Amino acid sequence: FLLYSHVLLGQTDEAEALVAGLPRAARQFVPLRLLEAERMARPNADVDKAVERAASEILEHPVGLSPWKLAWVRAQRESRRGDWHQATLAYSEILDSVEEPFVGASLQARIERGIARLELSDHRGAIDDFYRAWGRWPELQEPALLLGKAYYLSGDPEGAEYVFSELHDETPEPARKAMATWIAAFYHDLNDRAKELDWAAHVD
Numbered sequence: 001f002l003l004y005s006h007v008l009l010g011q012t013d014e015a016e017a018l019v020a021g022l023p024r025a026a027r028q029f030v031p032l033r034l035l036e037a038e039r040m041a042r043p044n045a046d047v048d049k050a051v052e053r054a055a056s057e058i059l060e061h062p063v064g065l066s067p068w069k070l071a072w073v074r075a076q077r078e079s080r081r082g083d084w085h086q087a088t089l090a091y092s093e094i095l096d097s098v099e100e101p102f103v104g105a106s107l108q109a110r111i112e113r114g115i116a117r118l119e120l121s122d123h124r125g126a127i128d129d130f131y132r133a134w135g136r137w138p139e140l141q142e143p144a145l146l147l148g149k150a151y152y153l154s155g156d157p158e159g160a161e162y163v164f165s166e167l168h169d170e171t172p173e174p175a176r177k178a179m180a181t182w183i184a185a186f187y188h189d190l191n192d193r194a195k196e197l198d199w200a201a202h203v204d
Contacts, residue, residue, distance in 0.1 A: 048080040048081075052080040055077035055080070059074070059077070068094055071090045072109075075090035079116060084117075085120065087112075088113055088120065091110075091113035091116065092113065094106075094109040107133060107136070107140075110133045111129070111130070111142065111146065114126045115146070118150060124154065126146075126150040127147060127154065130147035134147055141179070144166075144167040145164075145182060148161075148164045157195075164183045167183075168183065168202070177202065181203055184196050184197075184203070
């Protein structure tokens with residue numbers, strides 16, 4: 001997850017240093033291979049195409065891969081292709097695994113399945129995924145932000161505002177302005193100008 005964070009934040013030097021310090025065998029770990037394809041594609045190349053291509057190459061030689069690894073690769077490939085139905089099925093297969101395939105797997109799978117469900121307008125399913133993720137990892141902000149978005153898109157703006165307000169109030173004081181900025185940005189993406197301005201006022 002540390003490498004995942006570096007990649008998302010565009011911290012190229014930190015990501016390269018982390019990968020360089022890994023044993024050769026660890027670099028063959030399937031989720032890491034896909035994340036490495038994403039890292040190598042940023043910031044100029046088509047990231048979705050790079051990950052899709054890496055996933056397809058892995059699936060061409062599936063011998064020796066466990067069921068959850070195959071499901072992980074399929075989930076990543078179909079998400080990049082925009083086939084949200086197949087991605088949802090693959091993430092469900094991962095979440096139904098008896099064991100946690102790797103540290104953080106169920107968290108990432110649940111969040112990404114929720115995102116896929118949002119794309120399918122399965123708002124109740126998305127709400128369930130984000131709610132479970134936030135309940136299991138209350139210190140993380142992403143599940144709560146996505147939960148608020150899912151409530152809003154489901155036609156429940158009051159539910160969204162409740163989640164956002166609770167998240168803001170639980171954020172330590174030094175970071176509250178940053179959280180208000182994130183919430184305002186969500187409302188901007190949702191084209192709710194009034195709410196965007198309300199939350200932007202928390203920053204001033």
